[in-house]
Amino acid sequence: MKASSRIVDGVEIIKLEGKITIGAGDQQLREVIGHALAEGRTNILLALSGVTTIDSSGIGELVGSYTTVTNRGGKLKLLHLPAKLNELLHVTQLITVFEVYENEQDALKSF
């Protein structure tokens, strides 16, 4: 998994590309979020259009990241959800947990 980030209006936009699966990407996601929090950035927008594969471990890391950021007083939101990831979140009712955006400007305004 590749991760690149930029800061816009105080929000760290982290673009994830590749796989977020067990043993490949799940741990990296945790590290990327941990790094952002360690830098004091608690408003995080995960841009997910480049995610090619995600499994239940990857979903678990998304949930864990959400909890970690929220517990630090921050917000974690999702941008450009791929269709299959969207469906996985719906099936497990996690779509009710995350705020999901199709438009970056709308997402940034929501923080």
Place this chain on the structure above:
Amino acid sequence: MQNGDGERIEITISSRFENIELVQVIAEHLCENAGLDEDGSHWIGMAVREAVANAIKHGNKLDVRKKVNATFDLRGLDLTINISDEGQGFDPEKVSDPLSPKNLMKTSGRGIFYMKTFMDQVRYSFAPGGGTSLVMTKNLAKGTGIATSSKH
């Protein structure tokens, strides 16, 4: 959808996470070759991915000396997948419901739920001397448990 002769594929892998994709790809190609669309093949591949991951992580405890065996049997449009490991087994009745409010925010525990969502049937059996065998079946003419969803 094509309905040709039966097909049987068997693969044995060592318990490394990087081997999961090998098995998933076999599942997806088998389904696509049988005429299933990309979406349908993907979800069956996902079920296989979850099963193999569980076999590696929970069954074989990531012991690379232990093997995971996967067999795919396609008879007409009926697909039977067997994933077996060398682990000690577990009680499927004790697997928590990830949709329960108390479990919703857990970081694990969704793998079996996904398998049951994407496949028609999921059954476990445990050998007295050790080893877990998972059998999943799917009629390729039926849809999956995934419905078209809307976004914000």
